[in-house]
Structures are given as structure tokens and as C-alpha cells.
Amino acid sequence: MSRIHRYDGAEVVVEFDLARCIHTGDCSRDLPEVFNTKRSGRWVQPDGAPAAQIAHVCADCPTGALRCIDKASGQAMDSPPKYNTIQIIADGPLYVHAKMRVNGKPEPGYRAAFCRCGTSRLMPYCDNSHRECNFRDDGKVTVPLPSPAGSQGPLSINATPGGPLMIEGPFTLLDAAGQVVCESSKAALCRCAASKMKPYCDGSHTAIGFNQSQDINGTKQA
Numbered sequence: 168m169s170r171i172h173r174y175d176g177a178e179v180v181v182e183f184d185l186a187r188c189i190h191t192g193d194c195s196r197d198l199p200e201v202f203n204t205k206r207s208g209r210w211v212q213p214d215g216a217p218a219a220q221i222a223h224v225c226a227d228c229p230t231g232a233l234r235c236i237d238k239a240s241g242q243a244m245d246s247p248p249k250y251n252t253i254q255i256i257a258d259g260p261l262y263v264h265a266k267m268r269v270n271g272k273p274e275p276g277y278r279a280a281f282c283r284c285g286t287s288r289l290m291p292y293c294d295n296s297h298r299e300c301n302f303r304d305d306g307k308v309t310v311p312l313p314s315p316a317g318s319q320g321p322l323s324i325n326a327t328p329g330g331p332l333m334i335e336g337p338f339t340l341l342d343a344a345g346q347v348v349c350e351s352s353k354a355a356l357c358r359c360a361a362s363k364m365k366p367y368c369d370g371s372h373t374a375i376g377f378n379q380s381q382d383i384n385g386t387k388q389a
């Protein structure tokens with residue numbers, strides 16, 4: 168069964184990837200006429216607001232769980248950001264806003280949340296497991312990356328089996344307070360939770376025997 172739910176309206180289709188939703192509540196706060204989890208029946212009402220407003224809220228979904236498709240053209244109503252960003256979320260995932268390839272495949276949208284706690288069942292994406300395992304990291308960063316900033320372009324994100332999230336391509340790293348840490352073009356970011364230099368990998372994944380595969384189909388492999 169597909170994990171993507173479709174909500175058809177007159178002008179737009181809203182696609183919702185339940186597995187990637189971590190219930191930040193942004194959509195229901197910003198546009199409750201359309202997104203309302205307390206409503207009985209369909210929680211998404213794609214005719215509840217102008218199409219442009221729905222598209223804007225979907226494009227801002229930080230995990231990429233929501234997408235808005237123009238019914239007439241069949242095209243997604245979003246666009247890549249001018250600058251790629253990676254933001255650390257305190258006690259939570261990494262939010263990436265970029266045109267990106269993940270484990271070699273083009274990401275359909277421009278936002279995704281990546282696991283930092285090491286326990287997601289949707290690796291390398293976040294599935295909210297950090298709450299269950301009580302992951303703690305304040306998201307403060309004191310050491311900027313040494314590698315130079317790159318020019319504009321897409322990001323390549325690869326989850327190395329049993330190791331970090333490897334980032335290649337130009338990006339700005341933001342701490343949990345939204346402050347710019349640095350601009351860079353290469354990073355190895357911890358996804359096992361054990362690093363003492365978060366958000367960077369310090370090799371601790373070897374010591375703890377971290378064994379998450381790079382599978383992106385929602386299957387946790389030993």
C-alpha cells in the first residue's frame with residue numbers, strides 16, 4: 168500500500184507522506200481552513216483556500232511530507248531555494264532545504280528532515296523516533312566547518328552504511344537558533360547520536376557499532 172495519501176481538490180491535489188510527517192503543526196497553524204487534524208473526515212480540504220496559499224504552506228513543510236500539485240498541469244507548485252540550507256533542530260533532526268539527490272536518487276521536493284538519533288525506521292529520513300529514544304542535543308555549534316563555501320548548485324546527500332550523512336554541494340549551516348554557523352560545500356554529519364562533536368561525525372559510530380543501512384525504503388536493516 169502506498170504511504171502517500173492524495174487529497175483531490177478542484178484546482179490542486181495535496182499529497183501527504185504520512186511516514187515523513189513529524190507533526191510540527193506548521194500547516195495547521197498557518198492554514199487551519201485546509202489542514203485540520205481535529206476535523207472529522209478528511210483532515211486536508213484542498214478547496215478550503217486559494218491554491219497559491221495551499222502551495223505556499225506545502226512548500227514550507229519542513230520535512231517534505233506535503234506537496235501541492237497543480238491539477239491542470241500535473242506539476243508540483245514549489246521551486247528550489249536560491250541558497251541551500253541545513254538547519255540543526257534541537258533534540259531532533261536536520262532540516263534540509265535544497266534541490267538534492269538522496270542516496271543517488273533525485274528528491275521530489277526541496278525539503279527533507281534527516282535522522283540524527285540513529286533510530287529512525289525511515290533512514291536516512293526522520294520519522295519522529297527521536298522522541299521515543301529521548302534524543303538530546305541542544306543544536307549549538309561552536310566549531311565551523313573548515314571546507315570552503317561552494318557556489319550555487321544542488322546537494323548530494325548520502326547515508327553511508329553504518330556511518331555519517333555525507334553532504335556535498337554548497338550549503339549554509341544553521342544552528343538550532345537559526346544563526347548561521349558557516350557556509351561550506353562538504354560535511355560528514357552524525358546520524359548515530361554518539362558523536363561528541365555534533366552535528367559533525369567524530370568516528371564514534373564505529374565504537375558503538377552503529378549498523379543502520381542506507382536503505383531509504385523505510386526498512387531498518389541490521
Ligand code: FES
Pocket residue numbers: 329330331332356357358359360361362367368369370371372373
Ligand atoms: S555517524 Fe555518529 S559519530 Fe559518525
